[in-house]
Amino acid sequence: MNLFNLARKNIKGNINNYLLYFFSMVVCIIIFYTFNSLLYIPEIQNVDPFLDSTMSQTSFILIGFIIVFIGYSNAFFTKKRKKEVGLYSLLGVKKKTIGRMLFFENIIIGAMTLLTGLVLGIILSRLSAMLLLKLLGAPIEVSFSIPLEAILTTTLVFTMITIFTSVQSYLLIYRFRLIELFHAEKKGEKVPKASFFSASLAFVLLTSSYWLMFNGMAMLAIPIVVIGTYLLFRSLTVYLLKRAQKKKAKYYHGINIIGTTHLLYRVRGNALMLTIIALLITGALPYIQAAFSEYGMTKKEARSTAPYSYIYLSKDEAIDQQINRIITNDKNHPITEQLDIPIISVKGTTAAPFQDNHDLSINLMAEQTFHQVKKTMDLGDIPPLSGEQAIAFKYYFIHQSAADFEGHDIEIPLPQGKQTLTLEKLEKKSVRLTDGEEFLYLVVDDKLFSEMAENFPPITYKAYEVENEKTTKETSETLQKLSDENMQLLTYYDKYTSIKAFTGMKTFIVSSLALVLLAATGSIIYFKQISEAYADQNRYEILRKIGVNKKEVRSTITKQTLFVFILPLLIGILNGGMLLLSIVVQYDMDLIENVLYFLYAVAAYGVIYLIYYVLTITSYNRIVNR
Known part of the structure; x- marks a missing residue:
């Protein structure tokens, strides 16, 4: 006891x-x-x-x-x-x-x-x-x-x-x-030597890793980032601090000599810790950004996969009438738009660099129909078409430049002969009428579409747009019970709720893990600095005896602690930012939205990091500056 x-x-x-x-x-x-x-x-x-x-x-x-x-x-x-x-x-x-x-x-x-x-x-x-x-x-x-x-x-x-x-x-x-x-x-720690070669190598490795990221080789870039970041803290920081010592006017101003020398002696001993923290931030920030971004763009993502409140493949006129009654009777969600979308499904071959160009599945859409759906699907404008001209729409599995597709012919076998279409342009956008696999859509002249319809009877998708579509739970469930697999029913409500559930769960998990990571990394730096504070008590006591006042000591503590806190944060932001930008460029994502959400993640991380920084300098000062 x-x-x-x-x-x-x-x-x-x-x-x-x-x-x-x-x-x-x-x-x-x-x-x-x-x-x-x-x-x-x-x-x-x-x-x-x-x-x-x-x-x-x-x-x-x-x-x-x-x-x-x-x-x-x-x-x-x-x-x-x-x-x-x-x-x-x-x-x-x-x-x-x-x-x-x-x-x-x-x-x-x-x-x-x-x-x-x-x-x-x-x-x-x-x-x-x-x-x-x-x-x-x-x-x-x-x-x-x-x-x-x-x-x-x-x-x-x-x-x-x-x-x-x-x-x-x-x-x-x-x-x-x-x-x-x-x-x-x-x-004690040995005086570290400034190595211009190692410092240069750190710079070369990090810039090389960024180049690899932007060229679709992120997995190869990761080990190079790790090595480059470690060399950065072990060599480049020593090199920069040695350079700072040579600037005599600033170096000998006040007690900057104490803070710079202290950092110089400690930075190599802290190299591994700072590297690990920087790499954790490198990985954490893009994940936090992705979670925030996906959740913030739930509505936009749902719209891209389900462009209409309700859309299905028409199979029977009696069922069409029944579906129309169900949607019309939902007075809380009045119909704002209703249209038929005729599509011709054919097979073709082409020399254009599509993934399955020798057995190409094609959905033909008339130019008039395109102008009816372009606003809802955010497809933009296209130039007027005539003759055998066609404009292609496909987003996924397009790895070449859009210009590589222009001018290529697509041949479609007919019962008698063949139909040749010339690709005027490829738009890297998706036309989504069904769930699942993304199809290649070709927009053609209305006259050509009518001629093709004589050989290939069109299928018709019926689309409805209603008000407050995010709350159409009851109507969506009723339609799902009525439909079968062949109808390919797609509702905005189902897509919106499923995407929101996924992104909401991801946001919750990532935010929780980020909080633990912040607590761990912030505490690690705190304990490391406080450990050094106890080791340096006698040195600071000597400084006070020779006339250095408490304000100067606190100023030195603030600067050297800031260096230890901000360096891994800045390198982590740089590495994470480059990784994010490479993904945005590679997948042609919205740059402004993704950068904005990345800044939100940095701000959230930075605010909590600032709290740990203030706690650290307060405790450090209390130990050595009594």
């Missing part, structure tokens, strides 16, 4: 160092519990049948993040406690007793974080469920429940992690000699 009380007093005495660790761990536990509790909420299970597998996979990723974070944090506390442990041993306390005291400390901290995290997780679980249902586009009414399975899973995982780290703490006294414990913080 005495050991337990001593452990509790030690925690109380080091509460300032444990607070951020405690907060970060509580965030991890809340999110882990939330993900597991969502599996047992019926309202969410009914919306997404794949929730189980999605949340399970995410939980494993979370555990990986948490293990890395706890391992690094534990290393920080171990290093900081070495001198204290050595003092206990010098005073005659048995190694076994010291080990048990450290074991109890870790157990107490683990139990406190687990209990706090579970309590807050239970309180916030209903809010999290409502948020997820809101993102999924489902009714947000959800019953309050406390799933025992989620509590047991969370308790088991974090208890195992706590026991493992507690055993590590117990073995601390046995892993080091007494002299090593007292001199743990006195190990």
Whole structure:
């Protein structure tokens, strides 16, 4: 019991160092519990049948993040406690007793974080469920429940992690000699050498990786980005700081010499940590951007895959009349547009570089029909057509330039002879009348379409556009029950809700993982800087004795800490931004929208990073500038 009380007093005495660790761990536990509790909420299970597998996979990723974070944090506390442990041993306390005291400390901290995290997780679980249902586009009414399975899973995982780290703490006294414990913080770093070759190589590797990204070789670029980023922190930063030393006027102004020299000595030791954080940001930002972008463009994406409120292939006049009555009787969603879209489906061959050019599936559309649908489908304008001229519409699996298709002939076999069409232009846009595979559409002159219809009877798609189509649940469900597979019924409501459910789930998961990642990376930098602060206490005490005031010391701390925080953030933004731009260019995506959502992701990341930065300089200043 005495050991337990001593452990509790030690925690109380080091509460300032444990607070951020405690907060970060509580965030991890809340999110882990939330993900597991969502599996047992019926309202969410009914919306997404794949929730189980999605949340399970995410939980494993979370555990990986948490293990890395706890391992690094534990290393920080171990290093900081070495001198204290050595003092206990010098005073005659048995190694076994010291080990048990450290074991109890870790157990107490683990139990406190687990209990706090579970309590807050239970309180916030209903809010999290409502948020997820809101993102999924489902009714947000959800019953309050406390799933025992989620509590047991969370308790088991974090208890195992706590026991493992507690055993590590117990073995601390046995892993080091007494002299090593007292001199743990006195190990200096060698003066790093500025290597122009390594600095140049870092620049070459990163620019080469960007070139590979923009040329469709992202997988090959990834290892080059990793190596280039590491060399950047290990060599280029040293080179730049050495260059800064040569600018005498600025270098000797105030105590800039102290901050620059400190960074120079520390940056190589921090190279691996900064590289890992920069690479995590590199991967995290595009994922956050993609989640925000996809969710923000749900309406636009639904429109591109389901251009009309209702569209189906006409098969029977009696069924057409029945469908018309159902849609017309829905007074809450009056019809704003109704049209027939005749299409001729044929086969053809061409020398144009289509993927299946020797057995080309073609849908012919008359020019008049095109002008009726172009606004709804956002297809733009085309020049007037005559004779055998044709304009092609296809988006996917077009890897060549549109100019490579111009002037090529397409031959369509007829019962007597053949029909030749000349491609005037290829528009990289989709014409969507059905779900599933994207077809090649050719827009031809009305007269030519009529002539082709004599040999190939057109099929007719009936399309309806109604008001407030996002809320046509009842009508859409009624039509789905009436239709069969051959009708190819496609409703905007079904597409909108399915896309929103997918993007909403993705946004929720990515945001949660990003929060854990932020907590982990921010805390890692915090612990690293605070560890250096304790090691530098004597140096700053000497500075104060020779007349350096507290304001100057704080200014130096602010600058050198900013360098450590902002460098991986900027490199991560640069790498992530290049990756995003390469994807946007490669797939001909909307540049402005994607860049805007990327800036949202950067802003969200930057604000939370700023909080960790302020906490770090405050704690650092409190330690060395008393």
